[in-house]
Amino acid sequence: MNPALLPYPAIDPILLQLGPIAIRWYAISYIAGLLFGWWAAARMTRETRLWKNPTFAGKAPITADQIGDLVVWATFGVILGGRLGWILFYGIALCAASPETAMCHMADGPNLPLGFLYHPLRLITIWEGGMSFHGGLAGVAAAIWLYCRKYKLQLFPVADMIAVVAPIGLFFGRLANFINGELWGRPSDVPWAMVFCNRYIEAIHGGCPAGPVARHPSQLYEAFLEGLVLFAILQIALRVYKANERPALLTGLFFAGYGLFRFLVEFVREPDGPFLGWLSMGMALSIPLWFAAGYFLWTALKPHANGRA
Numbered sequence: 001m002n003p004a005l006l007p008y009p010a011i012d013p014i015l016l017q018l019g020p021i022a023i024r025w026y027a028i029s030y031i032a033g034l035l036f037g038w039w040a041a042a043r044m045t046r047e048t049r050l051w052k053n054p055t056f057a058g059k060a061p062i063t064a065d066q067i068g069d070l071v072v073w074a075t076f077g078v079i080l081g082g083r084l085g086w087i088l089f090y091g092i093a094l095c096a097a098s099p100e101t102a103m104c105h106m107a108d109g110p111n112l113p114l115g116f117l118y119h120p121l122r123l124i125t126i127w128e129g130g131m132s133f134h135g136g137l138a139g140v141a142a143a144i145w146l147y148c149r150k151y152k153l154q155l156f157p158v159a160d161m162i163a164v165v166a167p168i169g170l171f172f173g174r175l176a177n178f179i180n181g182e183l184w185g186r187p188s189d190v191p192w193a194m195v196f197c198n199r200y201i202e203a204i205h206g207g208c209p210a211g212p213v214a215r216h217p218s219q220l221y222e223a224f225l226e227g228l229v230l231f232a233i234l235q236i237a238l239r240v241y242k243a244n245e246r247p248a249l250l251t252g253l254f255f256a257g258y259g260l261f262r263f264l265v266e267f268v269r270e271p272d273g274p275f276l277g278w279l280s281m282g283m284a285l286s287i288p289l290w291f292a293a294g295y296f297l298w299t300a301l302k303p304h305a306n307g308r309a
Contacts, residue, residue: 085135
């Protein structure tokens with residue numbers, strides 16, 4: 001194995017320590033993603049040229065003030081859904097299939113998933129790690145559906161607006177994964193491979209979990225594909241091809257794009273543990289996204305689609 005040519009940066013995962021309270025880059029990434037997404041979606045409501053089609057009667061499907069309220073709902077959705085998804089997909093399903101996986105180990109008592117019975121607080125210790133994007137996506141989808149139902153808004157046009165800005169949060173989240181030195185890639189000798197180890201990671205973990213091996217910076221691949229590339233695709237679809245005039249089309253493109261990019265990156269990302277042969281948990285969870293994408297695209301492109309739900 002050739003040595004890594006790019007040094008892994010020495011960035012402290014803790015941005016600021018205030019006594020017992022640690023402000024981490026990971027938390028900042030969530031806040032940044034929500035705030036920038038909020039700003040971008042609110043700005044869209046004021047772009048009148050986007051809503052000239054008779055489908056929208058000349059106005060956005062949601063107001064800027066309602067976007068602010070929806071962000072609060074979505075925040076709870078991403079946190080609750082992300083944690084519940086990790087418990088179900090990883091803490092239970094993956095650990096039941098591969099109990100030897102590092103994330104399943106408990107310092108005392110049996111490993112996960114049985115360990116949840118002995119240490120029920122492990123169900124809520126988010127600060128110790130354990131959030132699932134797919135679970136967070138389900139939580140946000142539920143929040144959007146409930147909000148639109150409560151305030152009698154058209155579901156698909158609102159979902160399209162959120163889908164267009166969602167890659168912003170993905171971009172910041174993957175950068176935070178990189179800073180934390182987590183979710184690293186498989187061993188590699190590509191010129192940009194990195195050894196995910198620095199003095200901060202050693203101090204936090206008592207060593208470097210990724211070891212001294214040069215690896216793919218898969219977090220940066222995901223930040224680029226799921227964040228920048230997917231954002232560009234959706235913006236072009238919205239602003240050049242006016243995809244918002246076919247409600248559910250942008251949502252379908254988001255699901256399809258994320259599912260594809262995540263599936264591809266899983267080939268160079270170190271899997272959390274064996275799941276179904278060569279199929280990792282990340283790959284398996286991407287497949288339902290393609291079915292969902294197919295439904296949204298079919299809904300958007302069928303004749304006389306009106307966007308109501």
